[in-house]
Amino acid sequence: MTNNKTFVHITDLHISAPELQDEKLRSDTTATLTTVLEMIRGIEPRPSFVIASGDLTNHGDEASFRTLAGMMEGLDLPVVWALGNHDTRAGFYAGLLGSADGADKTYDHDQVLDGIHVITLDTSSPVRIGGDLAGAQFAFLEAALDRHAGLPKIIVLHHAPALDIDPDWEWEGLSFTATERLAATLKGRDIAGIFSGHIHQDRFSHWHGIPLIVGMGLHAALDPLHPATDSIRSVQGTSFSLCTLRDSGLTVTCAPLPSDRRELGIATIPQLQAYEAARAAEFAA
């Protein structure tokens, strides 16, 4: 008899409330999520839970989180929520959790689902495209790692730790400082995998001995064939993953939806930097 545990990883839902008439939405994310939820409902044997690793909404507003909450009704599976750079804590707490408390508090949490200890950290920052983790979040992580000894652990972060310490690409994932501290905190710990999103690519790495899974998500794909020197190219593409944790380790199987890979847009690095600077200025105002 096997001890296999199966769960689903979705990311970068980028849901936008219909009343926003979102012109910056590059694909019909509501239709995509509807399709994917129907597919998840049809999976046999039934998975135990769903990880949704951030960028749950496109603009972080409360109405879009309410739209998402309505869409998730009827899934009938536990969902592990993480926040991304497109989300806001205020919108998430009010629109999805129905709570007015702690709008400025990072959403860090851990729980045991089907014998897996799932630890989630909020890497979102109001002023950055990339992610960060504060000192208090590392204290939470260290305490969480000491809980449920003997259970396999997975970690959910919207922003994956950086693969290279390269000053030109810090927007791609966690800050270098947080990346290095995370590596030190997880050293010697038995982590079955880290699940992330943000860069809109199905990408699998071995990071300090830990499987690091990045999902393409449900919004758009970053073209991995585009030379990533001075711009990024978005193409039509969506995917989610079926994950199995066996006694022998983790398997992640992607379920891409059909795509014509039509171009959705190109953004230059200076444009991304200008967007981030404008966001920081807006936050400071």
Ligand SMILES: [Fe+2]
């Ligand atoms: Fe995203």
